[in-house]
Amino acid sequence: EAQVTQNPRYLITVTGKKLTVTCSQNMNHEYMSWYRQDPGLGLRQIYYSMNVEVTDKGDVPEGYKVSRKEKRNFPLILESPSPNQTSLYFCASSQGATYNEQFFGPGTRLTVL
């Protein structure tokens, strides 16, 4: 089954404790992206990657890191999480960087205390 998977689905952590949210897709897609979704603010793009070793900032990259060492994986790293990073995070992938529908993962609900 074609899908985007994220782990963990739920995470409660404390300020400053480094964490990684994994994202994997099995569709051989080139483009992958991370979003956060907050009430009243909608979906905002954090980082995106057009291919292996190619990443770029979205609208809200501060406090986040990403890497794209393999085509199928695109982890999101929070080196020192803060309470304002409490949010619902979605990973997405598409065949190319343009004109293509994005397939979204199920989401990761992160709470930073």
Added chain:
Amino acid sequence: EDQVTQSPEALRLQEGESSSLNCSYTVSGLRGLFWYRQDPGKGPEFLFTLYSAGEEKEKERLKATLTKKESFLHITAPKPEDSATYLCAVQGSGYALNFGKGTSLLVTP
């Protein structure tokens, strides 16, 4: 800077009562305008891509149209299962995707 504004924020319809959702946008060099549906607690699900003014696409009770400044998602004779949040997004000359805040649709029997 690309901007996307969706209206209304929320819409309540009776089953069978047709209506339209609006997505106004400003973008430099539109590559594509996308409509997604999002159910509570789930990731957005793709509905349509529109590329140029005048284009229309249909899927079951939904029809999306595009002008140079806005897009409409027309819902004909909606059913309760059409209740969801509908998101509009644009991709401009860069590769980032900018989403609107969505329209929350509730269809009552």
